[in-house]
Structure formats: C-alpha cells, structure tokens
Amino acid sequence: MKRRSFPLFLFIICLFAFPQRSPAPLVYTPGEGWVYEQVGGGKWARTRAKDQLAVAQEAFDKKDFSLALKASRRTVKQWPLSDFAPQAQYLVGRCYEAKSMDEKAFKEYQILLEKYPKIGNYDEVLQHQYDIANRFLAGQRFKLWGYVPFFPSMDKTSDMYTKIVKNGPFSEVAPKAQMSLGAAREKQKNFPEAVLAYEQAADRYNDRKAISADALFKAALAYQKQATSSEYNQNVASQAVATYSDFITLYPEDPRVADSQKSIATLKTEQAKGSFRIAKYYEKHKRFSGALIYYNEVLLKDPDSAIATESRQRIEAIKGQVTPAAPSTAATGATP
Secondary structure (H helix, E strand, O other): OHHHHHHHHHHHHHHHHOOOOOOOOEEEEOOOEEEEOOOOOOOOOOOOHHHHHHHHHHHHHOOOHHHHHHHHHHHHHHOOOOOOHHHHHHHHHHHHHHOOOHHHHHHHHHHHHHHOOOOOOHHHHHHHHHHHHHHHHOOOOEEEOOOEEEEOOHHHHHHHHHHHHHHOOOOOOHHHHHHHHHHHHHHOOOHHHHHHHHHHHHHHOOOOHHHHHHHHHHHHHHHHHHHHOOOOOHHHHHHHHHHHHHHHHHOOOOOOHHHHHHHHHHHHHHHHHHHHHHHHHHHHOOOHHHHHHHHHHHHHHOOOOHHHHHHHHHHHHHHOOOOOOOOOHHHHOOOO
16 A cells, blocks of 8 residues: 555655646636636736837737736736826726727726826727717616626616716717717606706707707607606696797707697697696586686687687686675775
8 A cells, every 4th residue: 555655655745846837727817807828828017117008009909808908907007107007098998898898998998087187088088988878878788797798777878978978078079978868868767867968968068059959959858758758747848838939949940840839739738638627627626716717727728729619618607606706895995
C-alpha cells in the first residue's frame, strides 16, 4: 500500500516544488461579469493612460468589444483624472451599446455626462441616450440582472427621457425627448402626466414653433383622452376645450385646426349630455331650480343639438313650478 502511495506523494512534492501558472480561460471582473480570456492573454494592460486608451480604441475599432470594455474601464479606474478618462468612459458606454446592453450603456453615458460635463462630444452622448430611450419606448424589454429580457417599462423609459432633458435642456435633442416623455406617459394611460410633459414642452420651447404647436395639440388630445377614459369628466373636458381653443388661436394656419374644431364640438356635445342627465335627475326629484340651471347649460354647450331642443321644452314645462323668491324688505323699502 505504501509503495502505491509513493508515486502520488512524489507528484505532489514536484507540483509544489516547480509551480506553474494555471490557465484561467474564464475571468470574472466586477461590473463586467465573466469574460473568456485565451491562455497567454492578458497582455492588454498598459502602464500609461494614453496607451491603455489606445488599446481600448483599437479593440473597439476591430469590434472586439469585450477587450475594448476591459481596457477602457481600466483607463477610467486607474487614471480617473487624466485627460484620457472621458474618452475611455465614452467607450464604456459604446461597448455596452454595441453588446445590446442598452440600460447599462445609458447609465455609463450618464456617468460620463455627470463626471465630465465639459467633454467635447456632449451633444453626441445625449443623442446616444435619446436613441436608447427610443428603443425602449418602441417596446424593447429591460433586462433582469442586465442579461435576461424581462419586461418593457414606461416608468423607466420616462425616467430616461427626464434625465436627457435635465442633462441638456436646450440641446437639439431635448425638445424631442420632452415630447417622447409625454408619449411614454400616454402609453401608460397616465394622461395627467402626459399633459404635464406636453405643457412643459410648449412652455419651455415656445420659441420653436413646430415643437410648441405639436406640444399644445397633444396636450389637448391627452386631456380629451383623459376625459373619456372612464366616466366622462366634465372638468377635464373643459380643460381640453380650452387647450384646443388656445391651439386654434395661437396657430390658426396649422393643418390640425379643423380636427381641433371637430374635437371641441364633440367634447361640448358630451358635456351637454352630461348636463342634461344631471338636469333630468334634479327634475325627477322635484329640485326644479337645479334642473333649470343644468338645462340652461345644455343650451350654452350644444345649442343646435336634439337635446338642446328637448331642454328648451323642459325649461318651459317647469318654469311655472319654480316658486319665485320673495322680495326682501330692503328691495321693497317696507318697514318691519
């Protein structure tokens, strides 16, 4: 038994006496995950920021995004205050975007804009963020743990657009991002937030006629959707009418004026129907003063409709049943 164990014992002694570096084809790096590295690899590290960035850029140009990501990350980590760190951070975002890891790419671009706000390609980075947000608006799924496609989220998408606008409120991409924020909220059927986004766009970018006109029209449309989304909301309908009216007044040459006028007519008809139902309720319960008020509202909101004709008839029918208020002593001059 001892003879058989001797060769094994000798092998162990040799193993420790003459150590060799074992190949490790799978390497884990925090923030990057598991990466395959060929035996004999790892020669990409450099001792100067400029050289390390050059490795990252060359790898990116060759579409070796894993190596480009490692090299650019090392540049940022080892030389965060160097002149080469901003470009390296930019490459981190580009690598993630190229690897279809859009949420991570967006976050890395955000880090870039916050840490290095004076970068020369600021607007280009904003455009990358806007393109990513648009993909999520179109239905792209966010990824669980950064890898597993899980679910679309208009809340997360809205947050992206909000950051874009905050990053560059008067950049070329900001007005489009603000409008897309409204579109994201509409997809949620969160019409109050959609209206708020559109109204902010109309106010902030009032010097850009195309944006402000589109924003005001879409705000009115969102009000209209909100008014008719469940039980008819008279107050919201009134806001829709007012917003459409503002749009017509401010942009009389816009081709959507005719549609706005039709929407106003539709909204007023619905408002009139609501007032008519309330008037009928009051009349049924013999609360004639209230009934008269709401029948008159029908005449104001939709005077040429069939229910307006019926309202006039009901007004005449109940006028005699309303007891006139007794004149006050002050009005008659009588003494008590």
